[in-house]
Amino acid sequence: MFQTIPDPVPDALHGVMAAFRADPRPHKIDLGVGVYRDDSGASPVMAAVKAAEARLVADQDSKAYQALKGDEAFVAGLGALALGVPLPPRAAAIQGSGGTGCLRLALELAKAANPEVRLHLGLPSWPNHANLAAATGIALVTHRYFDVEAQRIDREAVRAAAEGTRAGDLFLFHGLCHNPTGSDLDDSDRAGLLAILRENGAVPLVDVAYYGLGDGLEADLAFVRTVAAEPRALISVACSKAFGLYRERTGLLIAVAESEAEAARVQGRLETISRTLVSMPPAHGAAVVVDILVDSALRKDWMVELEEMRARIFGLRGELEALSNVAPMLAGISRQRGIFRMLPLSPDQIAALARDHAIHMAPSGRINIAGLKAGDAARLAEALAALSK
Ligand code: PMP
Secondary structure, three states, rough: OOHOOOOOOOOHHHHHHHHHHOOOOOEEEEEEOOOOOOOOOOOOOOOHHHHHHHHHHHHHOOOOEEEEEEEEHHHHHHHHHHHHOOOOEHHHHHHHHHHHHHHHHHHHHHHOOOOOOOEEEEEOHHHHHHHHHHHHOEEEEEOEEEEOOOOEEEEHHHHHHHOOOOOEEEEEEEEEEOOOOOOOHHHHHHHHHHHHHHOOOOEEEEEOOOOEEEEHHHHHHHHHHHHOOOOOOEEEEOOOOOOOOOOHHOEEEEOOOOOHHHHHHHHHHHHHHHEEEEEEEEOOHHHHHHHHHHHHHHHHHHHHHHHHHHHHHHHHHHHHHHHHOOHHHOOOHHHHHOEEEEOOOOHHHHHHHHHHHHOOOOOEEEEEHHHHOHHHHHHHHHHHHHHHH
C-alpha cells in the first residue's frame, strides 16, 4: 500500500534550522524558528515553570487518566485569564494539544456543525493555518492581509473577505502579534469586522498565541474579551509562548455558544472529537499552568518574567527602527508587535544573507526579532544595506 505515498514536501523552516546548525561561523544569527530567545540566544525554561515543575514532581500522586476535557482547574484558570472573568455558562472549553491541537479541535467542530464550512484566512499567515484546513477537509478562502513592500495591512481586502462570508463560515483572526507580519488590526477595524460576521452568521476563530508579548498581558487579551461577547466564537489560547511550554503541548479551546444548552452539546461533541485525537489530554503542562495561576507568588514571578521578555522584544524593535537610516526596509518596525517582521527580500537575497553574512531566516523573509543577540541588530542592518546596493 505504501507505494502510493508521494515524496514528502520538506518543511521550509526545518531546512533553515538545519542550515543554521551546520553553519560553523561563531557569529551566525538565527532568525528562523518562532520561539522567544533571551539575549544569549537561549529559550530558557521560565523560573515560575521550573518552580511549579519541582513541586509537581514532589506532589503528584497518580498518573491515571485525566477527564476527556482535560484538567478542570486548567480549563477554568486559563479560561478566566483569557476572558478576564470566569468562563460563562454558554462557553464550552477543552484542553488541546498546544495551539495547533486547539485549532484542530475548532476546525473539526466547525466541520461537524456545518460540512460546507469555509475558513477565511488572510495571507500571509502562519503556514499551519492552511495545513490544518487541508487536514480537516475544510475549504480555504484566502484574501490578502498584508502588503509586504508597503508594510501595510490591506484593510479593504480584509473587509471584503468578511463581507463575503456565509452563515456557518469561519473567519480567522490572529488575537495579537500577527505571525508573520507583526501588524495587527486596530480596535475599530476589528469591531467593524465582527459586526459584519455577526450580520452574516459567520463565526470568528481567534488564534491567541502571543499574549504578554505585545503591549502587555491585559492589553493583549482585550480583543479576545470582546470576541467572547459575540453570539458564537471559537478561541484558541496556546501556552507555548507565554509560558514557554512549547514542547509540553498545552492549550485551551473555548467555544462560545449561543446558549447554555447549546454549549452543553458543543462540549459533548468536542470531547467526542478529542477522544480519537488524543483520548485524554496530557497532564504535565496544564498542571504547571494551574500552579502558576493559583499560587500568587508564582503568578507574580511569571508575570514579571513575561514582562521582561516583552521589554526585550520592544527594545530590539526600537534598536532596529533607529537603524532604518542604514536599512530603510526596517522603518516602522517599532510600530509592530510580537517577535516577527516580514522583510521584502527575494530568495536570492535571503540566500546571500545566509551565505555572505551567516544570517539565517525563513524563505518567506520572515524574521524572528528575538533571535538577535547584543550587537546583532547593527550587523543585520548593515547586511540588509549591502544587499540593496
Ligand atoms: N498560532 C500561531 C500564529 C503561532 O505562531 C503558533 C506557534 N508557532 C501557534 C498558533 C501554535 O503553536 P503551538 O501549537 O506550538 O502551541
